[in-house]
Amino acid sequence: MPHKIWAGSLKFGLVTIPVGLYSATEEHGIRFNQYERGTSDRVRYRRINERTGKELEGDEVVRGREIDGVLVTVEQHELDEVAPERSGTIEVDEFVDLSEIDPVHFQKSYWLAPADRRNARAYALLRRAMSETGRVGIATFVFRGREYLTAVRPEDDVLVLHTLFFLEEIRDPANVLEHTSEDERYDSRELRLAGDLIRSMSTPWRPAEHYDTHTARIERLLEDKAAGRANRAVSERTEPPEPVDLADALRRSTARVRAGTGSPGNTAESSRGNTPPDRRDAESVSTLSRDELRRRARELDIRGRSKLNRAQLERAITESPGVHRSRQPENEPAGKKPRRRGRGQGGGSP
Numbered sequence: 001m002p003h004k005i006w007a008g009s010l011k012f013g014l015v016t017i018p019v020g021l022y023s024a025t026e027e028h029g030i031r032f033n034q035y036e037r038g039t040s041d042r043v044r045y046r047r048i049n050e051r052t053g054k055e056l057e058g059d060e061v062v063r064g065r066e067i068d069g070v071l072v073t074v075e076q077h078e079l080d081e082v083a084p085e086r087s088g089t090i091e092v093d094e095f096v097d098l099s100e101i102d103p104v105h106f107q108k109s110y111w112l113a114p115a116d117r118r119n120a121r122a123y124a125l126l127r128r129a130m131s132e133t134g135r136v137g138i139a140t141f142v143f144r145g146r147e148y149l150t151a152v153r154p155e156d157d158v159l160v161l162h163t164l165f166f167l168e169e170i171r172d173p174a175n176v177l178e179h180t181s182e183d184e185r186y187d188s189r190e191l192r193l194a195g196d197l198i199r200s201m202s203t204p205w206r207p208a209e210h211y212d213t214h215t216a217r218i219e220r221l222l223e224d225k226a227a228g229r230a231n232r233a234v235s236e237r238t239e240p241p242e243p244v245d246l247a248d249a250l251r252r253s254t255a256r257v258r259a260g261t262g263s264p265g266n267t268a269e270s271s272r273g274n275t276p277p278d279r280r281d282a283e284s285v286s287t288l289s290r291d292e293l294r295r296r297a298r299e300l301d302i303r304g305r306s307k308l309n310r311a312q313l314e315r316a317i318t319e320s321p322g323v324h325r326s327r328q329p330e331n332e333p334a335g336k337k338p339r340r341r342g343r344g345q346g347g348g349s350p
Helices: 076-082 117-133 188-201 213-226 246-258 277-286 290-299 310-319
Strands: 004-012 015-023 063-067 070-074 089-097 106-114 135-143 146-155 158-164
Touching: 004 117, 004 135, 015 117, 070 076, 089 146, 106 117, 117 135, 117 146, 117 158, 188 246, 213 310, 290 310
Parallel strands: 004 089
Antiparallel strands: 004 015, 015 106, 063 070, 089 135, 106 158, 135 146, 146 158
């Protein structure tokens, strides 16, 4: 059962709805510990006085910063005194059109749920009204000792709370970037060709088709090394492309997409004929969604498949003798790729 990380009320006008806050996302990255090379000894970091080299205890360390050359230190109780008061309410101050909020403001997402069945009616009413008006609520609330600006919006059958960056937290690109496109010139033909390419590459958003391949490769590397298997070959870095005529590149890219050879930036297909069969199988498996991996594992009758993670499934499928046989998915006509489920079809993740 998901853990409720905050409990309070959502308030708009004179209506108050008890709600709970739940994380909508989770990180799947791999965390490493540090060891002394050649041993199994963990490496720890300690508080060291950089001038004397003396190791310090926690109560000997104080926070501080220099202001105009003067060191100012603060105690924890002083920070507590100026911290915002704990709030049990997400109070909506105004409703705005979602399209008015630049996505650069979005920070982190949470699910908002009614505290119990008694409050489900008011919760559903607010969600439906926001959906029909196309508006999102702008609110502030205090969470873990910090005040947050938030946007509350409807999504399917739930309300989503997004924490937002305050305007002063967002950098001006003019002050950050060395080069911008403001003064660049291009002709109408290039603009038309770029538009043609974008339209030819346009497709519905299918989140289930995108996943973290880097983490899967790290998991596979660790499991291979733990089992004493040889490391898999690492693909070589591609060199930066040589400058080409922009209009010609746009025209050829559009023609390539329309011909069905895939994304213009994908060179894997064009070099597929020179790829060894075993590596070709691994590349093919790595492009499958999790549901497709599980279906393939069932077809190959891989034992213990329900307990395998993604990297283990990929390796088991690749190493299975049956993977080298051409196979047409069930109930799919020849030449057609199996459908991948998107969020609206129950396959996405927050």
